[in-house]
Amino acid sequence: MVLLGSTLVLGILWSNSASAAEINRRSPQAQSYMRRGACPDYKDYATVRHPPYTTGTYQLPFQRPAQECRLFTSDAVEDVISTMTANMVDPDMARLFENCFPNTLDTTVRWHVDSDKQEERQSFIVTGDINAQWLRDSTNQLSQYMVLVGKDAKLKALIEGAINTQADFILQSPYCNAFQPPKASGLAPTSNGQADTVHPTYDPDVVFECKYELDSLASFLSLGNQYHAATQSTTHITARWILALKNVLNLISEQRTSTFAADGSIQNQVYTFTRTTTRGTETLNLDGIGNPLAANTSLVRSAFRPSDDAAIMQYFIPGNAFMAVELQRTAAALTAASQSDLAAEVLALGKEIEAGVWKYGVVQHPVFGKVFAYEVDGYGSNIIMDDANLPSLLALPLLGFVDVDNEVYKNTRKMILSPQGNPYYLVGSKFSGIGGPHIGITHAWPISLLVQAMTSSDDAEIKSLLNASVNVQRTEDYTRSWFAWANSVFAQTILDIAKRKPDLIFKKTEKKA
Numbered sequence: 001m002v003l004l005g006s007t008l009v010l011g012i013l014w015s016n017s018a019s020a021a022e023i024n025r026r027s028p029q030a031q032s033y034m035r036r037g038a039c040p041d042y043k044d045y046a047t048v049r050h051p052p053y054t055t056g057t058y059q060l061p062f063q064r065p066a067q068e069c070r071l072f073t074s075d076a077v078e079d080v081i082s083t084m085t086a087n088m089v090d091p092d093m094a095r096l097f098e099n100c101f102p103n104t105l106d107t108t109v110r111w112h113v114d115s116d117k118q119e120e121r122q123s124f125i126v127t128g129d130i131n132a133q134w135l136r137d138s139t140n141q142l143s144q145y146m147v148l149v150g151k152d153a154k155l156k157a158l159i160e161g162a163i164n165t166q167a168d169f170i171l172q173s174p175y176c177n178a179f180q181p182p183k184a185s186g187l188a189p190t191s192n193g194q195a196d197t198v199h200p201t202y203d204p205d206v207v208f209e210c211k212y213e214l215d216s217l218a219s220f221l222s223l224g225n226q227y228h229a230a231t232q233s234t235t236h237i238t239a240r241w242i243l244a245l246k247n248v249l250n251l252i253s254e255q256r257t258s259t260f261a262a263d264g265s266i267q268n269q270v271y272t273f274t275r276t277t278t279r280g281t282e283t284l285n286l287d288g289i290g291n292p293l294a295a296n297t298s299l300v301r302s303a304f305r306p307s308d309d310a311a312i313m314q315y316f317i318p319g320n321a322f323m324a325v326e327l328q329r330t331a332a333a334l335t336a337a338s339q340s341d342l343a344a345e346v347l348a349l350g351k352e353i354e355a356g357v358w359k360y361g362v363v364q365h366p367v368f369g370k371v372f373a374y375e376v377d378g379y380g381s382n383i384i385m386d387d388a389n390l391p392s393l394l395a396l397p398l399l400g401f402v403d404v405d406n407e408v409y410k411n412t413r414k415m416i417l418s419p420q421g422n423p424y425y426l427v428g429s430k431f432s433g434i435g436g437p438h439i440g441i442t443h444a445w446p447i448s449l450l451v452q453a454m455t456s457s458d459d460a461e462i463k464s465l466l467n468a469s470v471n472v473q474r475t476e477d478y479t480r481s482w483f484a485w486a487n488s489v490f491a492q493t494i495l496d497i498a499k500r501k502p503d504l505i506f507k508k509t510e511k512k513a
Contacts (some may be wrong), residue, residue, distance in 0.1 A: 012069035015465045022425065027223050030149075037259045041070035043129045046481040046487045054237075055125055056092035063099045064106055074108040076152035077145065079103050084498065093466065093494070101491040104141040105158075108484045111185035119238045123161030124181050128484040131190050132178045135166055136306055139219040139226075140390065144492045146230040152364050159227055166220045167244035173202045174217070174247040175271050176210035176309070195276040197288065212271050214255070214302035215391050216320035217248045220483040234337035237323045242342070245330070252323075252349065255302075258295035258378075273303060283310040294378030298356030307438040313383055315374035317361040319393040321401040324354035329400075339460060362408055368415040370408050372396065385424050386416035387436035388445035390489075394434065395451045404455055417452065431468060438498035447486055450493040463504060 009172065015232040042065075043327045064070070065321045081101055085094040101393040111124035118270055125138040142159055169179045175198075187207050198210045224236050254270045262268050272288030284290045284303055292313055294303055300323060301314035327350030334343035357372075363382050365371045372393050373382035381474035386393045393412050404410075415421030416434065426444045433452075434445035448469075453465040480486075 010467040020383050023254050029366070039065065039070075042482055044257045046129075048240075050154065054091040056090060057093070058092045060092050060095040060099075062095065064102065064129065070102075070106045072105040072112065072154075072158060074105060074145070074148070074152050074155045076101075076148040076155060077105060084494070086184050089267070089505060089507055091132050093505060095492060100487040101144065101494075103239035103491075104145075104484045104486040107482070108141065109158065111181060111187060112158055113184075114154075114161070117176060118157075118160050118235050119164065120324065121157055122162035122182065122184070123158050124164050124165060124185055124187070125162055126484075127178075128482045129480060130178075130208075131187075132180060132192075133165070133169075134178045135169065136177070136213070136219040136265075136390075138162060138166070138225040141484050141488045143221065143226060144488055144495060146226045148347045149227070156231070159223075160236060163224055163227060163241070164238075166223060167238075167241045168204075170217070170220055170244040170247050172209065173200075173207050173239070174244075175200060176207045177213050177216045178208040178211075178305070180204075180206055180208050188326040194282075196237045197272075199272045199288075200270065209308075211273065211304040211308055212255075212302070213304045213306060213308070214300055214316060215306045215322055217251065217324045218322040218391075220244070220248065222322075225326055225329040228329075228333040228336070229242065233335075234333055235337065237333065237337045242339070245342075245346075249346070249349070252300050255300045256298075257290035260295070262295070271303060284310055290347075291378050292379075293378060297328060297360050297378040297445055298352045299360060299376075300353060305387060305436075305489055306391060307387050307436050309438050311497075312374055315376045315378055317357060317372055317374060317376065318393055318396065318399075320353055320357050320361070321396055322391040322399050324350050325400045326350075327353065334365070354401075365411070365415060365421070369411045370422055371412040371415050372408060384415070384421070386434055387424060387438075388434045389436060389438070390447065390451070392434075392451065394448065394455060397455050398451065404457070413455065445486070447489050450489045453493050454496050459501065459504060462501060466493075466497075466504070 007510065027197060040294055045065070046063065050063060052062055053059040054305050056150050081098055085098050088094040088097070100194050108128060110126050110131070110227055111125065113120070113122040113124065116446055125133055125141055127137040128135050142162055145159065151157060153273050158315065165182065169176070180189035180512045183205070190208070191204070192209050196210065206436065224241070225274050226236060227236055257267050257269065269289050274288040276284040279462055290303055290311065291313060297315060299315040299320050302311055302316040302319045303314060305311055306319070328345050331343045331347035331350065334355065361372055362370055363373045371384070374385045374387070374393060375383040378486055391399055393416055396402050402409045417425060419425045421505060424435050424437070424441070426441060428434065431444060433446070434443065434448035435444040439445070449465045453462045456462050494505065
């Protein structure tokens, strides 16, 4: 079974259907360029190879848009690209980094408002070929730029705007995962084309899709926590942000409600979701509630996975681990912002969820020993698998939940990187990796290979994974031509290896940027 679920090389374009508001925000030169229709639709542009090509084995194309068509530019980002690519041994890998590292800025910043007042900054970051902002995706798309916020004030303002925009989304519809352009942007909302019945109800001019995913809310916290770690600033903790945080805390309380009360009566569930569909992964059973969950586990239910697939058992372990970590990090930021009472509440909640993961999320596997389950129900049942999308079991060290040398994690890693242990570890004649039910059992996603590389200290394993990621021409069966999240993870992987294993990618005379 083969192969690629997202194209790391591709993904660059402006839209020739840009609105007047979008065009007017560009420089006079860019406005002229765009009005002439010289900036093609990115979805089309990304499917075609563009010169100049590399001199490497795969003759990879240059896939960035023309300078006038780039949606956001950063001198600090361009400096990193120049330094990294000049020192890399493999010209194909250098070209991939050159294409992928700026991809979020080049192609997905559909709206950004800067201001002298930080709380007034806004940024709408689309995921790529879908004109909507996912909380999870946008956080991952911006992560690789955090180390540069001290060098580029424009980049810092962009991230501050993204924090504010995410907070606004959570204030409006905390159960939803993907959002329309803010009305102030002048960009038109689009329909996802689905027939959904969701409670709580939402405004379709605000929300693109309302699948409740615990990791989306953890991603909102993570964006602020990454900003705090990079800047040591707490200025993102505004009154509006705190209200959004309280929405998250309230939702967590609601989503710790078990299916049945102690007397056996059915408890009311705040969130329900049904969709008219022929795919079981796109809707929840039991009239939109999902399978029963036990009480008093300290875990938080997640109706959907980060793949946007319905959970089978809604105590989703990677999502709970992610939330536990980010709550505790948020508590530290709140303490620094002199919000001690709220910090204590958030810290206690994070520790409770962490304890629940260790108590209910660790199970005994007949072959691999003690491992983390992917999902549990609190009654003793569990789902053994992993999915390529983040957060995942494979990524638990990257989330900060465990160290790579933790015995339970090491057992889990062996299990999920084996077709005997993980039903979604897909093996082909030329490419193997973790996929997931979202795209079926014939496509592994490069994101899983990149996470595998970032959680490995073995040189041979890392080199093999990098080679698989670079060789994107092994098949023409791509599911997407433009996916900024995947591009960002590739860039993050190269930056990680540049720090941990520079000899694997850099020329011997100049090992790192």
